[in-house]
Amino acid sequence: MEHLLEVHDLTIHFFLKSGTVKAVNDVSFSLGAGETLGLVGETGAGKTTTALGIMGLVQCPPGKVLDGEILFNGKNLRTMDSKELRTIRGNQISMIFQDPMTSLNPIDTIGDQIAEVIRLHSDASSEEIRKKAEEMLELVGIDKTRYCDYPHQFSGGMKQRVVIAIALACNPKLLIADEPTTALDVTIQAQVLDLMNDLKKKFNTSMILITHDLGVVAEVCDKVAIMYSGEIVESGSLEQVFDHPLHPYTQGLFSSIPSLTRKVHRLTPIKGMMPDPICLPEGCKFAERCPKASPACSQTPPVYEIEPAHCVRCTLYKTDAEEKSK
């Protein structure tokens, strides 16, 4: 299958007075049309920075995309000039930001905010734009009589729907959703996830869903990539990663979450904390927290493909991978 998006060796660093923050290191993944990739990790793992890197929105300075290729429909977004990039951003690739409370303009009506995107990316007349914006509102389940209301008149869940409407207004091919439901209550989260699933099917949109919630991933995604300290430590299909988690960090994540379906007396957390991105350890970044660490972990582990499309960055799987290649 032809990939809609291919990211190769993306590396983004932030150069600060206190040192260099290695936020994203050698991140590679690909996404086909209509597929949903779940980018999972804890605070500071580099998920949002990866997304901003794809959008070409990394603030420079202090940030800099040092290396890597971002192929969207075969074209490298990194070598495009900003004018060309602007025609793609918001039109073919759009993003839903984490906090609906702060990503809407408080002094503009929500209708105008939806219309703005359409106006920027099409030559339609103002009536057509208004009609399309109203359609988008209805699509996300908001009555079009509220076109002229301001963001503060909406609840959190409704604001997130507006943000989704803006993101989908130009029928993007790729939607990047950064923690779209984290700020919402569970019953509202269920509504928003349901809506996103519907729209995805309807328009065959590809999606990158950034989240820390493995439950949300299980409901929405086809593929999963687990990030830790700026690297993808494991990636594969939903079934591969959820049924056979390979990386010790992935296994640790699964045993850290209290379950609704199983009863365990004590949780088994991952000991310690994520390393400071300014002074990342040599070799495997997870080694100091890893229960299976060995001296071999002082070398940076390469990525091994254990099953087709199921990749893991851990020395434990060296022999498995070697046997397989024979």
Place this chain on the structure above:
Amino acid sequence: MKALLQVEHLKKYFKTPKGTLHAVDDVSFSINQGEILGVVGESGCGKSTLGRTILHLTEATAGKIIFDDEDITVVKGRHLKELRRQMQMIFQDPYASLDPRKSVRETVEEPLNLYHLYPNRVERAAYVDKLMDTVGLTQRMGTCYPHELDGGRRQRAGIARALALNPRFIVCDEPVSALDVSIQAQILNLMQDLQEERGLTYLFITHDLSVVKHLATHILVMYLGHVVEYAQADELFENPLHPYTQALLSAVPVADIHAQRNRILLQGELSSPIDPKPGCRFAVRCLQSKETCFGNSPILREVRPEHFVSCGSCV
């Protein structure tokens, strides 16, 4: 077993320019010594106000709070200060609930100063060391200020402060919701250990059902200030009776791709708690609501042994 805390028909109303906000409306329950009561609900259902009212951080509008056989609904001054030794709170946001200008050691020590405990400096230092050790903070961190610590360690400092006076009852208001999953598991284990070692009683407020399921012995489900269901934890998860509880349970995303689930998707959102109309407050979103639900306020009834539900149509 004896009830440590009994709450009877507790009400807390706030006056707002738009009308009276019914934050907590006629809530009754009791917690025995050593139990963990999980209070679950979505934002705005009054769960935090309930915890704060019990601790007298806001005064109750009506109702009764009985702690250790003593009516503490109206206590003031020295009596209240004495009472607070027994009841402490762990706050949601470890970023906002620690004094930014106090080091960890000063924060943990502050309650001891206020109550003139351990007047001997050496003994006091030893006690603070012990507390920090209990919550898993190293000596070195005693001199750190909150901004130098990560969320998990800040929450540990908050827990050490709550434990300093050796309370019997702790209100935990979303203590892990601001933390990452791997850190969340560490803090949950710590709280569980402390509870088991010291026989503490928790009122555990959270929106995360999987956390309550893991920790709580009893669960109280709230919706717009009302208790909609109350039962033992296992019973509630096996037999959720109230339509809201069922919807809430089905809405939680589960990290298990083989789990068979029937999703009940609620329409609409929480209605306003300001001057609510009579009748069931959940009725507008309820999939099983009947006409009677809109007129008559349901009362909390025991439908199975120790399983209380407030619903006019499901039982």
